Amino acid sequence: MAHIPDGVLSGPVLVAGGLLAAAGVARGLKELEPVRVPKVAMLSAVMFVASLIHLPAGPASVHLLLNGMAGIVLGWAAFPALLAALLLQAVLFGFGGLLVLGVNTVNMAVPAVLTGLAFRRLAKEAPPRRAALAAAVCSGSAVLLTGLMVAGSLAASGREFEAAARLVMLSHLPVMGIEAVFASAAIGLLARVKPEALA
Template identity: 50%
Template sequence: MAHIPDGVLSLPVLVTGGAASVAAIGVAVARLRSHDIPRTAVLGAVFFVASLITLPVGPTTVHPLLNGLMGLVLGWAAIPAIVVSLFLQMIFFGFGGLTAFGVNVFNIAVPALLVALVLRPWLMRVGDPRQAGVLGAVAGAGGV
């Protein structure tokens, strides 16, 4: 999922995306426990750094997107981690835009949450490391 720049989306889309993101952030922060904050911060930093690795593909570039794996590991806590990372990318590197920030958060954080809600219950029941690895691969692909 690409960072959407300013000026591309209409006002109703920006408002709807921003409102949905604010609601998701509110629920995620309310569910965040104090002992989850260090793990959330570390995985947010990993997401931030991994997103800076660019791979050339034809005339453009792509970068790793770890939102599915973050969702699998962090659950709801992935949303605040992604919000902070996207904000820092927007401020320091110009990825996306300020008016489109809510839509960018929605496009990247909500798939992480969906991966968490769908695959996390299965992960808790998996005893075989190979099955856990397959689930991690599915989570990585599912976040995209």
């Protein structure tokens, strides 16, 4: 449900999403050092695969986002990583669409970047256990913020989408818990065995 399909959003929302996505991707590429490209590619591939795992959530179906973990590990580079994953999902499987690619990228990448910034404040020079707890809080928050942004994108496109916006928020609640546990385990392990990956 994090992927908004083509033909739903209004023109101004599409234009704003496209411009913000272009700015975010440009910033991410500017800060992306060549040595970090394999890490970005790997996380982009992981997010692409995770989107194929659908979870029932009442009348809707949701999937793992992993944008919180991407923000923690990649920072601003989460923008190009998410753009690549979303583009492949749209082209290969029809999830989302090409016209809404900018909006979908912004809805997932802005929470990712904010999550990364929050994690660095909460877990700076922290022991692995505290880093794992911070990752859980930040990852769950990224899913919540993504749900809010998707709901806001729908609501901004017309009153007829208000019910769908509420459904989006409710359907993302179970994903918050799952991703918090997953991120806690993954980031806690990284903090113990390879803390430089989180620098």
